[in-house]
Each structure stands twice: as C-alpha cells, then as structure tokens.
Amino acid sequence: MSRPLLEIEGLWKTYHAHPVLRGVDLNVDAHEVVCLIGASGSGKSTLLRCVNLLEDVDDGAIVLGGDEITAPGTDPDEVRKKIGMVFQSYNLFPHMSVLDNITLAPVRVHKRSRRDAQERARELLDRFGLADKAGEYPDRLSGGQQQRVAIIRAMACDPSLLLLDEVTSALDPELVTEVMGIIRELKEQGMTMVLATHEMGFARDIADTVCFLSDGVLLERGPAEQIFSDPQEPRTREFLRRVLASGRL
C-alpha cells in the first residue's frame, strides 16, 4: 500500500484560547472520498481550512503527497496550487463573468495561455450542463448554478485534492441534487475529496470513509455503511439518532 495522499497528525487549532480542533489524526488515500460529519461547531470547516493553509495550525502536522505543508518556510501558494477548495457561500467573484471566474487561476497562477484556459473552461462547463452560462455574471445564476461554477473553478486548476466545505448548505432542497450530481461525477473520475457535509444521505451514498467529529475530536471513523448502520461510539449514535429524528437521513 502506497503512502496516503493526505496525512494529518495530531492537529490542534484554537481561536482565542478556545480549542476548535484537539489532536485530529486523519489519512486520506488517493482517489478516496472522505466525508466529515458532526454538529455545527464540531470543527469540520476549520479542519478543511487548515488543510488549505487558510488557517495557521497551533500544533501537529499536515503532510500532502509526502511533503509537510505546515513546516515553516512552506510557500502556501505552491500548496494551494495542488488543492482545490469550494465554499458554502460559493464565493464567486461578482465582477467577473463565469468564464473569467474559471480561467483566472489557470491563466494567472498556472500560466496557461488564455485560449487554452478558456477552451478547458468551456469543456468543463459543457460537461456539467452550464455551457450557455459562460458569459453570465454570478448574480444572474441560481444558487445551484453558482455552486457548480465554483466547483468547476476549483477543478480547472487540476488539483490533486478537492476540499468541499458544506457546499450544499446554502441551497434550496431542489438545487441540492444538481450539486450532488457533479460531486458524484468527480468521484467516478477518481477525484480525491474531503467533504464537510450535513447531508447524511449523500454522505452515506458517496463516501468511502465517514469521520464523525465532536468538539474538535475525531471520535469515530469507518466505512460509510458501518458508521451509519452500526456506529460504535455512543455520541455518534446520539448524533445520528437526532439527525434521523429531524428527517435528514
């Protein structure tokens, strides 16, 4: 077995002396899809932001493809070239068209020619059913369309790892499925993904591995089927029971 793509060891993160992550260990293999579940405030988003170096870690290490990215002197821009991230609130650039949103990083960061970048962007838009939206501005799109564009924007840089931070939480229920569809397609292509999500049905369906976080601790991890049908930890059981009661599973 080769080395995991992403290794997180003993990760601590505190905000103003309040611990958000307390010694999290997590490995993600290439082509693996890992879902992080847990209540709001359990540390799912913070974990993703740490991996993308949007947050400084307070202890522990993150290793990507064999290189420690939390080591002092690491250039975060170089790390982020290999990692795509999609946010809950899409964060598209409102002053740019869909096409410009997608080609900005390939042209400016990866130094591709504008023509190549646009060709690739149109190809992705076409594949995900947004071919007619290339010239639109984000404000004119539905939430589901904006989030699909955001995913395409992250994919246009050909990242080796994609982080998705509650990407369906801001969407109307009927728009959730179109965003899930695109993620499912990425899984089929072998994309390595870590998702923080509240959609338990989706997690069960798409995840190879499910991790349950509670108060900054990774309490339980296992294959999706086992976590949902036979959770070992009492707190995992309690969390899933409550989710079930609220009709979200």
Place this chain on the structure above:
Amino acid sequence: MTAPADTWVKSERQLARERAHRRAGLRHGSIAAASTILCVAVVAVVVLSSPGWPRVHETFFNWGQFTEALPDVLSGFWLNVKIFLIAEPVILVLGLLVALARGLRSPLFFPVRMLAVAYTDVFRGIPTILLVYLVGFGLPALKLQGLPSDPAVLGGLALVLSYGSYVAEVFRAGIDSIHPSQRAAARSLGLSQAQALRFVVLPQAVRRVVPPLLNDFASLQKDTALVAVLGPLEALRQAQIHSADTFNYTPYLAAAVLFIALTVPMARFTDHLAVRAERRRAPGGK
C-alpha cells in the same frame, strides 16, 4: 387553470384600479404645482417688498457689475479648472498608493506602512487653507533649487497633499469593505496576496468607492479657490479685484455661479451612480 399570458385580457377590476391610479397621479401633480406656485409667489412678494431689498439688489444682484466682471472672473475660473483637472488624477494615484501601502503585511515594508499612516494622520488633520499657506509661502522661503515658484502650482500641490489623505482613506474603506471570503477564495485558487488584491479585491473596491470619490472631487473643485490667498489670478481673486474697485459684491456672485455650474452636474452624476448601484444590488440581494 389560468390562461396563457398571450391571451390575457385585463379584468374589469384591474382597469378600474388603473383608472384610479391615473386620477390620483393627476391630482398629486396639480396639488404639487399649485403649492409650488403659491410658495414662490409668497416668497417673491415678501422679499421684493421688504425695505432692504433695493440695497440687496444693488449690492449682490447688480446686472451691470455682473456683465462687467464676468469676462475676467471667467478667465480666472479657467485657472481653477486647470488646477482641478491636473490635481485630480494626481490625487487619485497618490490616494491609491497610500491606501495600498497601509495594507502591506510584509515586515520588510513596515516603515512604508508607518509612513502612510503618518501621512494620512498629519495631512487630514491640517486645515486645507493652513496647508496652502505653508506650502505656498513656506516652500519658496526655503529658496531651494528646482522647487516650483508658480503660486498656482504650489497651491495645487497643497490641495494634492490634503485631498490625497482623504482619498487614501476612501480607498482603504473600499478595500476593507470587500468580504474576507473573496480574498479566501482567491488565495485558495493559488493567487498570491498581490494577485488577490489586484484581480479580486481592488476591482470590486474601486467600483464601490466611486460615489464617495466624486463627492470628494466636488469638494476639491470649490477648494481650488483657496489658492487665491497665494495671489494667482483665479476666479475668486478676479472677483476680489473687481469688488475692491466698486465696493459692490456682485462679482463674487459671478464667481459663485461659475462654481455652482461646475459642482451641480458632478453632484447629479454622483446621485445617478449611487442610484444605479442601489438598483443593481436590489434584485439579487447580495
């Protein structure tokens, strides 16, 4: 079942509603017109019949004085316009550079950042007219080689220093108003700090601060008159000369009219931009 849109015939209820709207609109229009005419008439009668009016008319609204002073005041006003047109782009560049300098995070640039903070603190704190005196009379007193001696240039320099600090603060407020998630999204794509600023934050910030910037420039147009204290023959100075000849204040009024003629279109344009920005924000609900 509702009928398709192309076969829609307005209902009797809707037609009655529209008739009522039209009647109300007509009524509102006539009330506004009548009340305006009445108010103007009352004010006119009161002013024109007051005992002091002939003197006011003679001193401030003297047509003969107005036509006599206007050509000189107008030619002086051209200097105000020139000062304004040259100072404005310089102020924009200076303000933007200072605002960017204040945002530099690298420890290497600590002195630059401090300098930018000191500049805005100092020049925003000094009354503009005091700055005009300091630069206009103080700099030439140094007798340094290569310094400009033209009072209009020195006055313009004082205005640039003063307004540059205001405009820097406007730019900084605009940059700060862009939500951190925009920067996070840009950085997550691998853009460097500078690239995120240039391609994502600044374009949005600049669009947002156009109305307050235009407001500052309306103010700058008026303040070009402060250069008068240094002696160049701009509009206020020309009016002063005419007024000193005759002890009549109509030439000042002529200068005032010219300034208003310049600032009012600017103010309307600013309003127009603000309304347009508001309309753009409204439907999407950002």
